[in-house]
Amino acid sequence: MPMLKRGETYDEVYAALKWEIPRAYNMAYDICDRHAAEPGRTALIYFDERGHEHRYAFNEIRDIANKLANALTALGIRKGDRVAILLPQSPETAITHVALYKMGAVALPLFTLFGEDALEYRLGNSGAAAIVTNPENLPKVTAIRAHLGDLKHVILVEADASMSRPGGQRMAPGADHSYWSLVARGQSQFRNVATSAEDPAFLVYTSGTTGQPKGALHAHRSMLAHMPSMEFYHQFFPEPGDLFWSPADWAWIGGLMDNLMPAWFYGVPVLAWRARRFDPEEAFAMIAQHRVRNCFFPPTALKMMRQVPRPKERYDFRLRSLFSGGETMGEELLHWGYETFGLVIAEGYGQTECNLMVGNCPAIMDVIPGSMGRACPGHVVEIVDEDGKVMPAGTVGQIAFKMPDPIAMIGYWNNPEATKAKHRGEWMLSGDTGMKDDKGYLWFKGRADDVITSAGYRIGPGEIEECLAKHPAVALAAVIGVPDPVRTEAIKAFIVPAAGHEPSDRLAAEIQAFVRTRLSAHEYPRHVEFVTELPLTATGKIRRTELREREKAKAAAATAATP
Numbered sequence: 001m002p003m004l005k006r007g008e009t010y011d012e013v014y015a016a017l018k019w020e021i022p023r024a025y026n027m028a029y030d031i032c033d034r035h036a037a038e039p040g041r042t043a044l045i046y047f048d049e050r051g052h053e054h055r056y057a058f059n060e061i062r063d064i065a066n067k068l069a070n071a072l073t074a075l076g077i078r079k080g081d082r083v084a085i086l087l088p089q090s091p092e093t094a095i096t097h098v099a100l101y102k103m104g105a106v107a108l109p110l111f112t113l114f115g116e117d118a119l120e121y122r123l124g125n126s127g128a129a130a131i132v133t134n135p136e137n138l139p140k141v142t143a144i145r146a147h148l149g150d151l152k153h154v155i156l157v158e159a160d161a162s163m164s165r166p167g168g169q170r171m172a173p174g175a176d177h178s179y180w181s182l183v184a185r186g187q188s189q190f191r192n193v194a195t196s197a198e199d200p201a202f203l204v205y206t207s208g209t210t211g212q213p214k215g216a217l218h219a220h221r222s223m224l225a226h227m228p229s230m231e232f233y234h235q236f237f238p239e240p241g242d243l244f245w246s247p248a249d250w251a252w253i254g255g256l257m258d259n260l261m262p263a264w265f266y267g268v269p270v271l272a273w274r275a276r277r278f279d280p281e282e283a284f285a286m287i288a289q290h291r292v293r294n295c296f297f298p299p300t301a302l303k304m305m306r307q308v309p310r311p312k313e314r315y316d317f318r319l320r321s322l323f324s325g326g327e328t329m330g331e332e333l334l335h336w337g338y339e340t341f342g343l344v345i346a347e348g349y350g351q352t353e354c355n356l357m358v359g360n361c362p363a364i365m366d367v368i369p370g371s372m373g374r375a376c377p378g379h380v381v382e383i384v385d386e387d388g389k390v391m392p393a394g395t396v397g398q399i400a401f402k403m404p405d406p407i408a409m410i411g412y413w414n415n416p417e418a419t420k421a422k423h424r425g426e427w428m429l430s431g432d433t434g435m436k437d438d439k440g441y442l443w444f445k446g447r448a449d450d451v452i453t454s455a456g457y458r459i460g461p462g463e464i465e466e467c468l469a470k471h472p473a474v475a476l477a478a479v480i481g482v483p484d485p486v487r488t489e490a491i492k493a494f495i496v497p498a499a500g501h502e503p504s505d506r507l508a509a510e511i512q513a514f515v516r517t518r519l520s521a522h523e524y525p526r527h528v529e530f531v532t533e534l535p536l537t538a539t540g541k542i543r544r545t546e547l548r549e550r551e552k553a554k555a556a557a558a559t560a561a562t563p
Helices: 010-016 027-036 058-074 091-103 116-126 138-147 179-185 221-234 253-265 280-289 299-305 331-341 416-421 461-469 505-518 544-561
Strands: 042-047 053-057 082-086 106-109 130-133 153-156 200-206 214-219 270-273 294-296 321-325 346-349 381-384 396-402 427-436 442-447 452-454 457-459 474-484 488-497 527-530
Touching: 027 058, 027 091, 027 221, 027 253, 042 058, 042 091, 053 058, 058 091, 058 179, 082 091, 082 116, 091 106, 091 253, 091 270, 106 116, 116 138, 116 214, 116 461, 116 505, 130 138, 138 153, 153 179, 200 221, 200 253, 214 221, 221 253, 221 321, 221 346, 253 270, 253 294, 253 321, 280 299, 299 331, 381 427, 396 442, 452 474, 452 488, 461 474, 461 488, 461 505, 474 544, 488 505, 505 527
Parallel strands: 042 270, 082 106, 082 130, 106 200, 130 153, 294 321, 321 346, 488 527
Antiparallel strands: 042 053, 200 214, 381 396, 396 427, 427 442, 452 457, 474 488
């Protein structure tokens, strides 16, 4: 039952919510099976690369997921096994998630932008038993497979379902199974594995400040915990006629749990298509053409859409709700959103480890430009000091989330030390600094650690620095975020060249391409500066704070010198 009721205030809604998480719970039932009882109820509207429309009803999603679950079980995949999904927005991506939840297996969503190094680390660290991918990404998996002893099955989603080989014909080199051939062999009846609300459901890797990324392991209960926040952002969600769309990749927790899964929880259809890159003009066209009613856009996407001339004159769009998160949204963007769409953009805040904790609900509270909003119903968010002590209103400290909280991760995968470091007593630390005013509104101030926020992605410098160190021309490297008018921050690398290598634009471009192909397009340094040395602590750690201060000083000097 929807949480919000018209005429209520924020305080009334917040006070009324009490968590009721059942002991036994499998999210596959709520996102699919219960809606499948109504044959023909639309779940997914998908546009392929040729622009052809494909519609899937919940009962079709259920039946295909059941067949896939039976086929994966026959391959030896069991409860708790990790299965990677290296696919873009597509029916197979969504169906595989449902099948894995039904099995009690753990879904591991991966960005198709990832290069070989990024994939090898995540697949190896998670001990993934299988991966589902497509021809475009298969070569990357094939190149690293010899280093992945736990990876037993590579399942290929053919570019065209007609390419399936149910007769056991030759598969593409590097693949073990055809996705649609497995589905064809499976039975359409499957009894969901008994899982508790605390059992793991999905594993999403998040960037850290040092070393390699950490896997945030989330339980089935996370599905139930997301819904009050989604209702908060989308105001009386769902309503008749709602249709959800977001350009956010479903490998990101924002795409998966702020878009696809919450919409399906309430039986709301989702629009999806495989876009090579975000096109703001195309975004307006899709919203108008398909009568999209509910959207999730990172601020970077909105900033790009703001550059489209006269959208109201050229497109007949009728959005009902618009949610944005992943980075801060300023007053100018908020004003543009109201002028363009006729509604107030609901900004939200959270992390991969603890999603959708703070936000605005224009229907029941004032939206103050510049503020992130207030704690979402069901969650307690405060400003704490280094020891985890709550600080008084008006003082700057670290944004923290009170535990236990059903939306929070179980912990970092096989990393109890990092899990412990994330907490101070009953508080999970965000790594962000902020302030809470006397009305309960939270204000973002900055990062407390070295994580970079770029185009909605939270990017840890450690993985990039390790990749840079593999280049033969790099002796030492440090990475920070620098201000960017569109992305909020862009990645900048400071590099001490190895002996025998002279700094040049050509070398910088070569190093940039090196990172782009091995990690991903959103993690390569857009700026490279060659230096003779890096600021280090007494123990040899990079002082990124000093590098950031240098950049601020240079920017201030440049501004002062401008006539």
